[in-house]
Amino acid sequence: MPSKASIRFPRSFFMHKSGKIILYFIGIFLLFLLYATTGILGLKINAVNNFATLIWLPSGISLAAMILTGYKIAPAVFAGALVVNVMTGASIPIAFNIAIGNTLEALSAVYLLEKSGFQFDLSRLRDVLLLVLLAAPFGAFLAACIGTSSLVLGKVIPISAFYSTWQAWFIGDFISMIVISPFILTWTTKRPFSLPTIQRSLEIFCLILFTSLLGFTIFQNHFTASIKAPIIYLVFLPILWAALRFGQRAAITITCIISVFAIVATIQGIGPYAIGETSDNLLMLQLFMAVTTVTAIILAAVNMERKAYEERKDEFIGLAAHELKTPITTVKVFTQMLEKISNKKSKNSLYLKKINREIDKLTRLITDLLDISRIQGGALKFSYEYFPLIPKMTDVIDSIEKTTNREITFSYNTSQTQRHIYADKERFDQVLTNLLTNAIKYSPKGKIIASVTFLPAEVIISVKDFGIGIATKHHKKIFSRYFRSPDNVNQTYPGLGIGLYISSVIVKAHRGKLWFRSKKGKGSVFFVSFPLQG
Numbered sequence: 001m002p003s004k005a006s007i008r009f010p011r012s013f014f015m016h017k018s019g020k021i022i023l024y025f026i027g028i029f030l031l032f033l034l035y036a037t038t039g040i041l042g043l044k045i046n047a048v049n050n051f052a053t054l055i056w057l058p059s060g061i062s063l064a065a066m067i068l069t070g071y072k073i074a075p076a077v078f079a080g081a082l083v084v085n086v087m088t089g090a091s092i093p094i095a096f097n098i099a100i101g102n103t104l105e106a107l108s109a110v111y112l113l114e115k116s117g118f119q120f121d122l123s124r125l126r127d128v129l130l131l132v133l134l135a136a137p138f139g140a141f142l143a144a145c146i147g148t149s150s151l152v153l154g155k156v157i158p159i160s161a162f163y164s165t166w167q168a169w170f171i172g173d174f175i176s177m178i179v180i181s182p183f184i185l186t187w188t189t190k191r192p193f194s195l196p197t198i199q200r201s202l203e204i205f206c207l208i209l210f211t212s213l214l215g216f217t218i219f220q221n222h223f224t225a226s227i228k229a230p231i232i233y234l235v236f237l238p239i240l241w242a243a244l245r246f247g248q249r250a251a252i253t254i255t256c257i258i259s260v261f262a263i264v265a266t267i268q269g270i271g272p273y274a275i276g277e278t279s280d281n282l283l284m285l286q287l288f289m290a291v292t293t294v295t296a297i298i299l300a301a302v303n304m305e306r307k308a309y310e311e312r313k314d315e316f317i318g319l320a321a322h323e324l325k326t327p328i329t330t331v332k333v334f335t336q337m338l339e340k341i342s343n344k345k346s347k348n349s350l351y352l353k354k355i356n357r358e359i360d361k362l363t364r365l366i367t368d369l370l371d372i373s374r375i376q377g378g379a380l381k382f383s384y385e386y387f388p389l390i391p392k393m394t395d396v397i398d399s400i401e402k403t404t405n406r407e408i409t410f411s412y413n414t415s416q417t418q419r420h421i422y423a424d425k426e427r428f429d430q431v432l433t434n435l436l437t438n439a440i441k442y443s444p445k446g447k448i449i450a451s452v453t454f455l456p457a458e459v460i461i462s463v464k465d466f467g468i469g470i471a472t473k474h475h476k477k478i479f480s481r482y483f484r485s486p487d488n489v490n491q492t493y494p495g496l497g498i499g500l501y502i503s504s505v506i507v508k509a510h511r512g513k514l515w516f517r518s519k520k521g522k523g524s525v526f527f528v529s530f531p532l533q534g
């Protein structure tokens, strides 16, 4: 799970050691350099009335830097903005005013976020909304108003140019804060490091390749006017892929990659947004990228939130099951003691037997719940050993017959009673018990037949019943977590829909197979196979 760091504002920096002061000045200088170079670059690429640009990275950089390190880096923002504007040709007083606006932009945005309890990993929907609907528009509005007014009052631009300048200023800053800041923030969020699996690495590679190919195809081509509009929507494909499969960091990274393709092409005068003047094209493109980015980060946040809820739910189930296990074990011990000392023919003994049977059911349920949370946490442990299969099955069948008062026919080849399998004995017991108790539960009457067949490379165990069966349309979902066929739910058979899921995980870990054949109203046969070693 990503760390949930909130904005922290450390105590005054100057109260710390000299080393930290040097570090602070180095940080300020680096941020100043980054701010000034990206700012000058943005204004060089495309400036509206010289001072406003649609590609304004500094706003996003300074917002992220201030969120991560605190208000103390404000001087770097101020100095950076001052230098950029002086170098662009503004007089010192005008550049000073603009720099105040730019610094206030970051300060006000961070202040609003801090007051609203913002978490910078953007894994909650509320954090994304706070950034997109509150902090970024407010900060951009402030900077655009102060900056454009300064230019008009200083007679650098005529009043007629106010709106076009203000618009470019606002959009450039806003886009920067919703694209660049999340990019920096999500990449600086500490997460527990784990190497991705081969499949995951392959998927990441395919995602990046797909994004690059798509970006190149969409933006480096001259399309006819009729295809320009629909083709641009293809960018949602990799964005949705990233948001749903990998989360916030990937969603925003893919958006950034697409933005680079889009901006470079539009400036070159190619791609779907090469329609009119470069600044008009960039304006249209930036509006589209704003919608795309907001969609991506909202989707990723909603998805991450859903996953976090699921994790918490599984954690709770595990915890509750763990807490329940101790008292149940104690009750079981005392009932067994009472059973031992009570008269075998008395009614008390009968009641105690029944209590014992129910405790066993409860224990199985709790074990299943614990297993569910262990599977989710990847902590289902196995201890493998060789054991004779048929005697083990006989034990399990005997104990189920005793507790359920149902007869189970067990068919096997007597010459094979000493054949061993290599498995976790307890987990094997769990799988077989699940199949047999299901057969009993879902066939209130009729025979239950268990059988074993040894093949050269594997052993196949089957459990057959003549009960309610499973409708074909539900076959695919039977091994899914929490799935219960609506047919038996309607007939109120108790259960949680986790037994077969756990069994399938156990069998898979043994490199075996679990499958079934079933017809509604006719009964079912469940098969489980285990490989035979050596």
Ligand code: ADP
Binding pocket: 434, 438, 439, 442, 443, 465, 467, 468, 469, 470, 478, 483, 484, 485, 486, 488, 494, 495, 496, 497, 498, 499, 500, 501, 523, 524
């Ligand atoms: P539970 O029995 O607690 O619901 P399981 O995971 O063991 O959970 O089984 C999942 C679902 O598969 C059951 O709810 C039932 O719909 C179906 N099922 C399993 N075994 C049988 C069976 N022998 N006959 C009919 N339906 C079955």
